[in-house]
Structure formats: C-alpha cells, structure tokens
Amino acid sequence: MKTDRQGVTGAGVAWMATLALLWGSSFLWIKLALRGFNPVQITFGRLLLGFLVLAPIVMFRGLRFPRDGRTWGHLFMAALVANAIPYFLFGLGEQTVGSNVAGVLNATTPLWTLLLAFLVGVDPNVTATKAVGFAVGFLGVVVIFSPWESAAEIASWGGLACLAASASYGLSYVYMGRYLTGRGISPLVLSASQLGAATILLALAMPFAGLDAPEWRWDAVGSLLVLGALGTGIAYVLNYRIIQDEGPTAASVVTYLLPIVAVILGWAVLREAITVAILAGVVLVLGGVILSKRTRSGVRSKEVAE
Template structure:
C-alpha cells in the first residue's frame, strides 16, 4: 500500500472511529434529532461543492430521488438517531463495538431479501461467530448490565439498519452511472430534509450551547460525515474496496481507546472478547464475499458513524 493510502486509511479510521465519541459529547448540548440534522446538513455542504466543482450534477430522475430518500432514511436518519438515543445510556465505546456487526447484518439481510443466497461453510461460521460475539458483548446474564438495555438495543438496531441500507442501495442506487460522491451528497441532503420533518419529535428543544458540544457536532458533521467520505472514495480509487474495507476492523478499536482516554469509559473483558469474536466473524464473511466479487462499485453513504 502507498504511504499516502496508509495515511488516508489511518485518518479514515480515526474520523469514523471517533464519531461515537463526538456523538457522546454532542449529547451534552443537543438532542439526537438536532445532532443528526446538523450532521447531515454539514456533510452535504462539504460533499456537494466538491462534486459540483468536478463537473458532476445532481440527479434529475424522480425515481432516483425516491430511492435516495429511502436510502437516507435507513442509512442515515434512522441509524444516526438511534446511535444518539443509545449513547444516552451506553458508552461511546459500546456503540463503536456494536457497530462492528454491520457487515454481518448486511449478509443476513441480503440472504433474506434473496439478493445473495450463496452461503459457504466459512461464511456460515463467520456469521455464527459474529452473532455469538454480539451476545457476549451484551452479556444479558449479568445483572445491572448497561449494555443489555434499551440503549444497547438501539445501537444494535442502528447497525441492523445500516445492513438494510447496503442491500437497498446495492439494488436501487449503484451502477446507475451516477458518481458515488454525488449520490452521497444527494443522499445526505435528502436525509437532512427528512430530519427537518422529524424536528417536532425531539428537535424543538432549546440546545445548551456548550463549547464542547458545539465543537463535537461541527467535527462530526464536517470531518466525520463530509471529509471522511472524500478520503474513503480516494482510498477505494487508489487501493480498491478490499483494502478500504479494513476500516471495519479499526473503528471499534479506535472507539474503545478514545472512550477510555477521553471520557473514562470502562472497558470490560466481555466487551473486548466479544469485539474480537465479532471482528473474526466479519473477517470470514468479508473474505468469502471479496473472493466472489473483489472489486465492487463503491456505495453511497451508509457505513459507520
């Protein structure tokens, strides 16, 4: 891998992996709905000018826009809001670890939807390992376990929503001749419009203008939702999607380390063990997927936080 690509990979892992911490800090001053609205708006304001400067144009097909609004709902509005709700009661490190299950949900949803029914023995083992690791992370047999709560379930549902979005976008938005960066800018704009409609449900509350909450929200929107996708597309173009997908293994590690260092979140043995098992399952699942289709077209905005 080129040195520049290694730097982009490290930057991408840091930006996306730290997103869970920025959400946690943003909650000190804003509601989940407010955070998602500002985040999507800032992300669109970063990506759209870049796409337009490169000569790209917004889609004009009404059907494409219909699909973009659905994609924005399941890939941005719902999961971003659920992560905000979840992190009110669970740590940012927990959210980052649970988010690692996204590739497993994607495979499961694709199988149930009939878009990918190929299940090898190793892939089955990977799925089994992944969901066993998830159970270990939640450890529902422990009394007073914060992870096995509504907040933990909200973050798990957010990851499942990401899985749904990948399958939906793969069927309705990719391979349409529209550059991915423009699709992402359009999708983020559509998500911001959806969040405007959601403002009566938790958004019409006076925010607390704490400097740490404001700074975290700006970083989350501009860097974590805008600049990160520019880095992602460049990394895919230079090294291919297989190398770019290794960020899946780095995000939970970054989330756990930052959560412990910045906000003193506890790191339990079951969390770390479950994370390693989940990542092992993701490795097996992605290995079999990349063997069948090593160079898929980059998808619009969905993964990570």
C-alpha cells in the same frame, strides 16, 4: 478504479488511518454532543454540515445531481435507512451506553449486510465458512451484551438501539446495492445527494422531536461541528478517494479499525471502562466478519455495496 492487486501505497495507508480515526471517533463526538443537544438535533446538525461540505465539491468538479424522480425516490429511502434512522439511533443509544460500546456494536454492520443480502436473494450463496462467521459474530454480540449480568448497562434499550442502528446500516447497503450503485452515478454525487435527502427528512422531523432548547456548551458545539464537517462530510470524500486509488478491498479494511479506535478513544477521553466482555466481543465480532466475507477458496467475497 484500482483492483487491489498491488500493495497499498504509503499515501493510501495514511488516508486509511485518517478515515478510521474520523469514523471511529464519531461515537465519541456523539457522546460529547449529547451534553448540549438531543439525538434529533445532533442528527440534523451532522447531516446538514456533511451536505454543506460535499455539495460544493460536487459542483466544483462539474458533476451533476440526479434529475429523475425515480432516482431521488431511491435516494430518500436510502437516506432514511442509511443516515436518518441509524444516526438518530446511535445518538439515542449513547444516552445510556458508552461510546466504546456503540463503536463495537457498529462493527456488526457487515454481518447484517450479508445476512440481509441472503434473505432478499442478493447473495444467495451460504457456505459453511460464512455460516460459522455469522454464528461467531453474533456470539460476540451476546458476549458484549452479557445478559447474565443483571446490572449490565449494555443489555438495555440503549444497547439495542445501537444494534438496531447497525442493522439499519446493513439494510441500507443491500438497498443501495440493488437500486443506486452501478448505475453510472458518481459515488460522490450519490453521497452528497443522499445527505441532502436525509437533511430534508430530519428538517421535517425537527418540529415534532427536536423542540428541546439546546445548551450551547463549547464542547457540545465543537463535537457536533467535528462530527458533521469531518466525520460525515470529509470522511465521505476520503472513503471515495481510497476506493478510487487503492480499491474497495483496501477501503473495507477501515471497517475493522473502527471499534478499536472507538474503544481506545472512549477510554482515553471519557474514561469508559474496557471490560473483558467488550474485548472478547470485539475479537468475536471482527472474527465473524472476516469469516463471513470469505469464500470456500479463502478469498474475500465481493462487498454487497461495492
């Protein structure tokens, strides 16, 4: 794996832009898929499609899926907090809030990751810069929610669901960093295995929560296909490729582009309003993330889930 000492290559920039577009557009595809499917059905569909994309790649490369029960136990737990819960919560949240808002709230994931890593002792060092970063980032969340506006749609259960989804992502990075990564298993195998485990979890939940008859609209079906095959499957492959070719620091830059992509697409496709609160929230959240990942010397701290 490269260490980011050299500049990002032209191909790397192209891969990063593509990944930002795939992940940043996921919130738009969720919004469109909700026109025909409920959140449980969307979550199951995107997980299954993502797994069907990754599994053949793993086998084609001659890689092996884990065989011991302990690893699979950790994979199922990671699948619950990294896929099943947040995917469902974003679908649930976007029933009442815009895709742009969901994308902006998703940007709080690194803040949750660092906060939870501190609480469980994975990253016990809290500098003044990190503390300021936390404060600035969560101030951005308050601005986005604008609780002083009684009619604000974001200050609702939908907005809270999206925020909870981001916290679940943060928990998953800490969990995977402690129990799954750095154990000699290919990230591609981990990704495929985790999506497979999450698909099983959603299949078990479908009889209880996914009984609503779907409406097979072309826009909903197409959005679900793109969300699953591209935004969940191919995006994992691209992320793995960027980390391998350009290094983890370069790959992490994509995180800062996702809310920008989500806001622009929400406005361009769905005519979702771009308010002052959303723009200010984006700036504060991303500023907080940047600050919270810096050490005293100004160098970015190591990613928890690297």
